[in-house]
Amino acid sequence: MKKILSGIACLLLLLTLGSVFLESIWVFDLIASGRLQYLVALAGLGLVAAISGARAAALILVTAALINGWFVAVYVLKTPPALVEGEQRISVTFHNVKQLVPDLAALRNFVETTETDVLAFTELRAGDAPAVRAAFTDFPHTAGEPGEYSIVLLSRLPLSTARVHRLDDDGPSGTTLEVRVCAEGDARCIALVALHPAPPFNPGYHTHRNIHVWATANLASRIAAEPSIDGRIAMIGDFNFTPWNVIYKETLVLSGLRDAMVQTWPHSTFHSRTAVAGLALDHIWVGEKTGLVQSHIGPKARSDHFAINAQLAIDFEPTR
Template sequence: MLTPVFAIATMVLAIATLMPTIRSGAWWIRGFDFPRLQLLVLSIAVLAAQMVLQPIDDAWTTAIVVVNAGCVLWQAWWIVPYTRLRRPEVADAPADAHPRIRLLASNVLMHNRDTAPLVALVREHRPDVLIAVETDRHWERALDGLQDLLPHALRCPLDNLYGMHLYTRLPLHDAKVRYLVEDDIPSMHATLELDDGQRVVLHALHPRPPSPTEADSSQDRDAELVLVGRAAREAEHPVIVAGDLNDVAWSRTTRLFRKVSGLLDPRIGRGMYNTFHARLPGLRWPLDHLFHSRHFTLVCMRRLPAIGSDHFPILVELALAPGHNPRDAGLSPDAQARADAQAAVDGADPNVAAAPR
């Protein structure tokens, strides 16, 4: 009697596992990129239950076990890099490595009116750079109160859940708000001057996610990431890309971004640092990201306490310590990646004149 139960459960898990392999930007397909950890846990649970409760003594039950085991291995392939089972992609910073840059990024949730927790975290951790997204005039008034710590700012308050603010202790050069793909989705691009005079290029992003309430397809999000990835690869200075990318670290799109940009992910070999959903412990994945060029090594990376948003803030401190990262760190572009990147841009309607350079 248990065989049909395990067969149906395994079929559902197999479909959910295979959906992301479809080369489509449709939201209902791309959505299966997100819960890989949850699907892995479910597959292991079903597999363990079958091994305990049912004899594996015929071709049908053996096939169910094999399919479920395949789901476990496939999901694990994507998420194991974001555990301590892998060697870190980014080296730990030497104790004497300087200069350093500390960045705090937070999706504040525009409808969250309680600004005090984030302001308190900034005053406690004293980042050099604060990136806040989903910010409106209410949040701008609160964050402007941090100008004693972070006197330089780039502001873009909006009421559409895509406002963005950049505050920094470091002088800003060539700071611009750009609309790379959609007229109501801003991104911020600037060069930061470190204490020793070195300069770092910063791209802050918050593209629209594929979802039934936001966008039918991931096309515009993917195109924005490709445009910024190309700019990062061509930059003359060290580069940091940060923000709520509305994509998980292990998705095909994020892997494509890493191939196009050549940037490194400090989470690899250290942990997932799941920042969303702050109120649903069983349904969390890494949506808030920081990628950087190989010029940097990692001092520390922390998910900070909840601030009333549906995202946790994340704090990352980097050191300019070239030569310490493994030579094979990162993902290299190949012919397929270049074709996929061009297809992403061609499928959208990017504002080529606004593309960062």
């Protein structure tokens, strides 16, 4: 029994190390996505090993648990974006509808509760788009295009710019929607970039997801630096990675943005509200002059993803 536990412990430690140092390999990237679940499993097995008297196995399992736990702890100890000075508020909601007709009543209630100004969808089928637009006639301004890896955006506020950026490759996804949402004409705008890259279920999709997210993070960084935007930006979408993935930290740093969905405990936006039974795949990142009032996780509305919302405060004072 002790030899079996030691063998399992060594394998799990190797998989943990692979998820840290070999995340460029898609299998290890998937393992990293489930780091929280992995941590719970390691803790359970470590307890079994300790009770069984398999001290070596217990020590190895504790080591693997500490490595995974470090990633979780770094995230939950993050400070959410502070509330910036500024009177302008904007509420942004994003939902992956999973190519299903959404429960529009549930979604409508969430939109009203959060006082949503901008509503973005991904995996919205072309045939379902008219019904969604008809349910949100008070969002007259639209941008984007329906599709599995595309974004449709509805806004109560005027849009001064709407561009669909496309990657120059043959991957399954590759479109990023850029819009400028304006409060008082072009002089008072916040930029939004939205994307849904492919899930990393095989080597090709994994590579393509990384390229797509890196390109969008770089785009967000350039837009944030524009004098007319000056840090008033949000990057939203189903990024198909969790806060435990190495690419999360790398692209967050590249974009220069902050995670508006940071909470005091791990959260989930996919499959289950319980973090251990789900994954935090959907994100809202914000710029330097975009502060967080409050974030919300809403209904599934027939999808396997929960709608997410961030109520933001925008600083329109010029940088001194």
